[in-house]
Amino acid sequence: MSLTKKVLLPMLGAVAAVTTATAALAGPYDDYKGTKLVVNFPAHPHYDAVMKVLPKFTKETGIRVEVDQLQYLKMREKQTLELTKRNGDYDLLAYVVFSKADYVYADQLENLARYFMNPKLADPSYDPDDLIDGYVGNIGVAGGNKGYLPGPTGSLYGIPFGSETSILGYRKDIFKKHGLKVPETYEEMLDLACRIPKLEKGMGGLASRAASGHHASHAYLLHLAPLGGRIFDSEWNPIMNNAAGVQAAEALKKIVNCGAEGSKTFGFAEAGASFLQGQSAMFLDSTIFAGRVDNPRLSKVVGKVGWAPHPKGVRRGSQTGGFGIGIPKNAKNKEAAFLLMQWLTSKKADRLIALAGGNPSRYSTHSDRDVNAKFPHMQIFGEALKYADPDWRPIIPVWGKINADLGTTLSKVLTEDLDIKTALDGVAKRSKEVMREAGYYTWDSYSASGIN
Amino acid sequence: MNSLNLNRFTPYMFLAPAGIVLTIALLYPIGYMVYASFLNWNPSQLISEAEWVGLRNYTNLLADAAFIESFFVTLKFAFCVVILEMLVGVGLALLLDRNIRGMSVLRTIFILPMMIAPIVVGLMWRYMYHPTVGVFNRTLKDWGFEAIPWLSDSTWSLISIIIADVWQWTPFIFILSLAALQSLPKSVLEAARIDGASAWQQVVSIKIPLMMPVLIVTLLLRLIDAFKVLEVILVMTNGGPGLSTEILALRISRTASEFRELGVAAAMSNLLLILLLVLTLGMFLYNKIVETKKAKLRAAVEEG
Numbered sequence: 001m002s003l004t005k006k007v008l009l010p011m012l013g014a015v016a017a018v019t020t021a022t023a024a025l026a027g028p029y030d031d032y033k034g035t036k037l038v039v040n041f042p043a044h045p046h047y048d049a050v051m052k053v054l055p056k057f058t059k060e061t062g063i064r065v066e067v068d069q070l071q072y073l074k075m076r077e078k079q080t081l082e083l084t085k086r087n088g089d090y091d092l093l094a095y096v097v098f099s100k101a102d103y104v105y106a107d108q109l110e111n112l113a114r115y116f117m118n119p120k121l122a123d124p125s126y127d128p129d130d131l132i133d134g135y136v137g138n139i140g141v142a143g144g145n146k147g148y149l150p151g152p153t154g155s156l157y158g159i160p161f162g163s164e165t166s167i168l169g170y171r172k173d174i175f176k177k178h179g180l181k182v183p184e185t186y187e188e189m190l191d192l193a194c195r196i197p198k199l200e201k202g203m204g205g206l207a208s209r210a211a212s213g214h215h216a217s218h219a220y221l222l223h224l225a226p227l228g229g230r231i232f233d234s235e236w237n238p239i240m241n242n243a244a245g246v247q248a249a250e251a252l253k254k255i256v257n258c259g260a261e262g263s264k265t266f267g268f269a270e271a272g273a274s275f276l277q278g279q280s281a282m283f284l285d286s287t288i289f290a291g292r293v294d295n296p297r298l299s300k301v302v303g304k305v306g307w308a309p310h311p312k313g314v315r316r317g318s319q320t321g322g323f324g325i326g327i328p329k330n331a332k333n334k335e336a337a338f339l340l341m342q343w344l345t346s347k348k349a350d351r352l353i354a355l356a357g358g359n360p361s362r363y364s365t366h367s368d369r370d371v372n373a374k375f376p377h378m379q380i381f382g383e384a385l386k387y388a389d390p391d392w393r394p395i396i397p398v399w400g401k402i403n404a405d406l407g408t409t410l411s412k413v414l415t416e417d418l419d420i421k422t423a424l425d426g427v428a429k430r431s432k433e434v435m436r437e438a439g440y441y442t443w444d445s446y447s448a449s450g451i452n
Numbered sequence: 453m454n455s456l457n458l459n460r461f462t463p464y465m466f467l468a469p470a471g472i473v474l475t476i477a478l479l480y481p482i483g484y485m486v487y488a489s490f491l492n493w494n495p496s497q498l499i500s501e502a503e504w505v506g507l508r509n510y511t512n513l514l515a516d517a518a519f520i521e522s523f524f525v526t527l528k529f530a531f532c533v534v535i536l537e538m539l540v541g542v543g544l545a546l547l548l549d550r551n552i553r554g555m556s557v558l559r560t561i562f563i564l565p566m567m568i569a570p571i572v573v574g575l576m577w578r579y580m581y582h583p584t585v586g587v588f589n590r591t592l593k594d595w596g597f598e599a600i601p602w603l604s605d606s607t608w609s610l611i612s613i614i615i616a617d618v619w620q621w622t623p624f625i626f627i628l629s630l631a632a633l634q635s636l637p638k639s640v641l642e643a644a645r646i647d648g649a650s651a652w653q654q655v656v657s658i659k660i661p662l663m664m665p666v667l668i669v670t671l672l673l674r675l676i677d678a679f680k681v682l683e684v685i686l687v688m689t690n691g692g693p694g695l696s697t698e699i700l701a702l703r704i705s706r707t708a709s710e711f712r713e714l715g716v717a718a719a720m721s722n723l724l725l726i727l728l729l730v731l732t733l734g735m736f737l738y739n740k741i742v743e744t745k746k747a748k749l750r751a752a753v754e755e756g
Contacts, residue, residue, distance in 0.1 A: 077709055080495045102712065106496035212692020214710075262583025264604040265693060279584070397494070401711040405518070412694035416606055 028120060032336040033062035039340070040079065040093040042072035042323060045291055046162035047094065049358030050344065056352070057343050063336055072096060072323075083108040088330035091337040094161060094323045097139050101395045103326070104142040104157050110327040112156045115338040123342055130347065130362045134388030135160035138395075139324035146234075148395040158326035159345045160361040165310075165388045166222055166319040167381060169275065169283040169293065172306040174200060182306065186226060186313040189282070190251055194258040196281045204260025207271040207280035208252065210414055215267045216252075217407035222284060223248040225317035225392040226310065231402070231431075232394060236440040238431040240406065241424035244314075249413060249420045256414050264414050276301060284310065286321070287384075290377050291357050307377040309384040317389035322359065354378070398438045402431045482725075489718035495708075502715065509719035518695060519703065519720065526699040529610065530678035533617045538671060540618065541625025542663075546655055549633045559630070563623040570620075574687025577616040578603070581688070606696035609689050613697050616684055621677070625670055632666035633659060665739075672735050676728055700724050 041047040051067065058064055068090070070078060076099050082088045083103060095103060103109045116122045137150040139160040144151025168189070170182060178199045183189035193205030209215035224230070229244030239245065256263050260279040262270070268285065275283040276292065276299040283289065292298045293305045310318035325344065327337045343349055347364055354360040354371045365371055366382025393399070409427050412418040435441065489509055493502035513519050544562075552558070565573070580587050581602035589599040602612045636659065644654050660667075682701040685691070691698030691706070698706075700720065708717035 077495075084496060084498060102494075102496050106494075108496065211690065212694055213690055260584075261599075262601075262604060264601070265583075265689075397712070401713070404706060404710055408518070408692065408695050408698075411692050412606075415604055415693035 028123070029061035029063065029339060032333070032339060034064070035333050035336045036064045036066060037091040037333055037336055037340055038066045038068065038089055039337075040068045040070065040075065040082075040090045042075055042094055042096075042162075043069045044072055044162060044323070045288055046323070046353070046358040049353050049356035050162075052356045053349060053352045057340060057349075061339065061343070063340065065340065075099075076102075079103075083328055083330065085330060087332065088328045090328055091331045091333045092325055092327055092340055094325050095158065096323060097163075097321050098395055098399060100139065100142055100158065100324070101148055101397050101399065105397060108329050109157045110329055110331075110334060112159070112327075112338075115327075115335070116156075118335075121335060121338055121342075123346065126342060126346060127364075130364050131160065131345070132163070132361055132363060132385050132388065134165070134320045134385060134390050135163040135322075135361055138320035138388075138390035139163055139322070146391075146394070149391055158324035159341060161323055161325045161345055162359055163320065163322035163324070163361050164286040164288045164359055165321075165381070165385055166285055167287050167290065167377075167384055168308045168310055169290070169305050170308065171278075171281045171301065171304055173304045174203070174281045175306075182308045183282075183311050184308070186223070186251065186311050189284075189311045190254055193255050193282065197258055200281065202279075204263060204274065204280040205258040206255045206282040206284060207266065207274045208255045208259060208263065208284065209266050209268050209271045210252070210256045210259075210263060210411070211265050211267045211270075212411035213404055213407040215407065216410040216414065217403050218268075219255075220248055220252050220406065220410050221393050222310075222319055223251045223313075225319075225389050226313035226315060227251065228314040230391070232435075235444075236435055238402075238428040238435070240431075241421065241428040245424055246420055249410060249424060252410065253414060253420070286319070287381050288322070288359055290375070290381070307380045309380065309387065316387035317392055318384055318387055319392050320388045320390050396438075398434050401434055402427075405430055485718045485721055488715055489722050491715040491718075493714040493718075495712050495714055505715065509716045510723075513716065513719055513723065518698075521695050522691075522698045522700055522703045525610070525695065525697065526679060526701075529614065529617075529681075529697075529699055530675060532614050533621070533678050534671060534674050536614070536618045537622045537625050537674060538667070541622045542629045542660075542667065544622070544626050545629035545633055546659065549630060559627070563627055565620045566623050568620070570681075570683035571687055573616065573620050574684040577612070577619075577684070578688045581612055603689055604693060606693050609693060609697050613685050613688055616688065617678070617681060620684070621674060625674065628666060628670045629663060632663045636662050668735060668739055672732060675731060679724060679728055 041050065047069065051069075054065055054067070073096075075094075076096060079090070079093055079095065079099070080102070082090055082093075083106070116128075136156075136159070140156050140158045141150040141154040142148055142157055144154025168183070174180070174196065175182065178196075180192060180196075181188070183192055189206070196205045197203060209219045221231075224240070224245060227244050227248045229240065229242065229248055231238065231240050233239045259266070260274045263274070266274065271280075271283070271285065272289055272292065274280045278300045290307065294302050296302050310316070325341050327334050327341065331337055344353075345361060347362060350360050350362045350365045351368055351371060354365045354368070355374060360366060360371070360378070363382060363385075366378050366385065368378075372378050393403075406427050409418070409423045413420055413423050488499065488502075490504060490506055491499070491502040492505045492508075493499060548555070548558070568576075579585075581589075583589055583599060583601065583604065586602070588602065592599055601608055603609045640658060640662070641654060644658055649658070679699075680701050681699065682705060685697055685699060685702055686705075689697045691702050701724075704717050704720045704724070707713050707720060
């Protein structure tokens, strides 16, 4: 008896000591040390920068990360397959903004509230107020206004990561040579787009996408929001054929007609190349493009490019888009995935990724001294972000179909001289049918009957 | 009794593996596709959750202007490429059916285009058609002509993809016709030569008729392929400008991945399948009729 006591007591003491020691030192990551997370990222400049920073996470936390990088347009197909499986392979995935509508609607993404409420997981210094509002609203939140926007009924399903807005790039040397003023309004921009080709032989005004389908539609939407238009009114009636819609198409047509040779079929890559090769004087599209301008391997205009916010029409409204990261409902290691997600979007990592050439999603990073020293345009981007419009394009499941119709019809306007009003009336009529089939007018007759 | 039964079943038992493979690998997927075409099926749903809509996908398609346009684009594309490829391929084979030194090297070079991956072919042609740096427009400009909007004009873009397809697939017809030519009975040609038939007469009345069975199969293979070509056009124009080069295969792929309407995509595939079946059966039927006619004629000649 006494013997056992003698042996047991010190043992118990030792055990107690060990327990208190671990409790005192227990970090939030300890329980997950050695976990292997499988994540799905796109092949995209932002995520290339992320890959450089990711080893730091493993070093700090002991959580290993295996990355499956895919071409971004192919991601949705693969993810749809993964998300419908009983046990998914991905613990964390980056989704293109318009996938939000599909994944959240099909109940395939974790609601993030229960993670941010968990004191063992949520980092008190995370500072969500610092995340860019427009991006969070556009990419992360669903269930609020119109279903896809923030609002009192909305909640968070993802965090913007690799998001982008639109920005105007211009050739400082050309503008200086002819004494031109950097355009602040649409009028000025459209005027310059057609004036520059006359001043500078062989140079296009503004490089824009115009290729049939997604590209033409994207270019049109860039102009639609600032010019005061929308795709739908508040009752889901297509209104892209109203005066503002027609004006946006006219702007696109003018820009393409005054663009560099071949601009009628430019995709994002061709439009960018035309600017980088010095064949166009201006460029209006995603901020992700800025990283390439000063890379002498890709660009002939190193050091010659200035940046300005997306010009104002009747209002300011630059695009919001890019990627967000979310946790699949069928993930194996959800908590560790949340820790990775939180770490990647923290102030510290956002800054590191920006320094490695990524797109920051925090205001603080845009005003960070080191980041600005390395990428002087970052401050202008930060300014521009204040006007990022989360509702510049609808994020609803049937958008893919309407987008394709809009894009091919606009391509006909650009290449076959189809009348703009007729073309947009056609799109509106067909969109109405698509929306009706999808059930967006289910409540119309009920509301009209005046029962409520 | 027992052994008799066994004997009777033996052939079926030998056929069984093939039958099972056929059922699993061919009939099951087709059945699945036919079933899916009656559903309103979104890729985020399991097939069991999809809503049954009967023939709605089909009726909607027949009223869908974009689908009809792409259907006619497909027809135009397929007939143009097949006719051009047959003419050029058979012509080349007739010209090169002789003993030239280095013929085997030449033949290998000729069939190179069809060995290149379609995506690469698409990219290659896209750069050659490039409005400013492409080799075609640069050459045209050097010679003092106007540049041609290869891929940015709706008429030209269809012509452009036809040219690219002809470039890639003529060799296929070329080698098959060459093989057919070289296996023709030498005695017939010799007889014709002795009778004083000109080269042209030999081609028209002997070589082509004798090659016919091979040519018809070749034509059919190309026609079926031409209806399904996807990658080259996807890379070159992605169906644009407008819908001018959006062939059915591309429309199906977009419907499934961009519009996320698997049911509609399945319905389109079924329509394409039916169209191809009709074409194939028609071709075989025609062939059969011609053969029977010939056989009758031969019988009549022999009798007389």
